[in-house]
Amino acid sequence: MSAKELMKLSREALEIAEAKRDKEKEDLRAAIIKMIEDEGYTLEDIFPRAAPITGKPMKKPQVAAKYRHPDNPGLTWSGRGRKPNWLVEQEAAGRALSEFLIRTT
Template sequence: MERIDLDAMERDELITLQKKVDKALKDYDARKRAEAIAAARDAAKEHGYALDDLLQGGSGAGGKAKGVPKYANPENPSDTWTGRGRKPKWLEERLAAGADQEEFLIKA
């Protein structure tokens, strides 16, 4: 590996080097992530599952597990939302009226 004398470099050279290192790190992380996903898919397949089914909490019988509700409508507490996917109409209306989403968090 080539040794770099950082003390001898000008500021613009250091900035260019920093940008190259940042890009190299992002590329490295992306490669490693892709390798890890491929290994996880292979492991899931060995056990007769698709990785996506395992990560989504699928039952294996075609059903999907529902998420735990995080938000509730104060006027009708049976109206809930997990915080994933599209916001329900009751929440959109209240946010448009100036409410803060945190007001609707379900207190544990």
């Protein structure tokens, strides 16, 4: 058998296996529903739907900036996460991270 024929056979086998798996899942689903109904319950009685999530997602608190660009005070970094490009460039130019610390009094 050639490689092309084997690949075709493999694809066909995979399609058959997937169809068989889908049929097994559908049969299982039908059997479960029948068991529930035979006991006098509904699907909702056994598996109530989850309550929808309401409200706004919680926001992460704003973290104070620890480092500031010397020429552009609008560029800051909290010290968390990836270093901003301006700071990477400054360090590559030989400047120390401590030079950009925001001094608090």
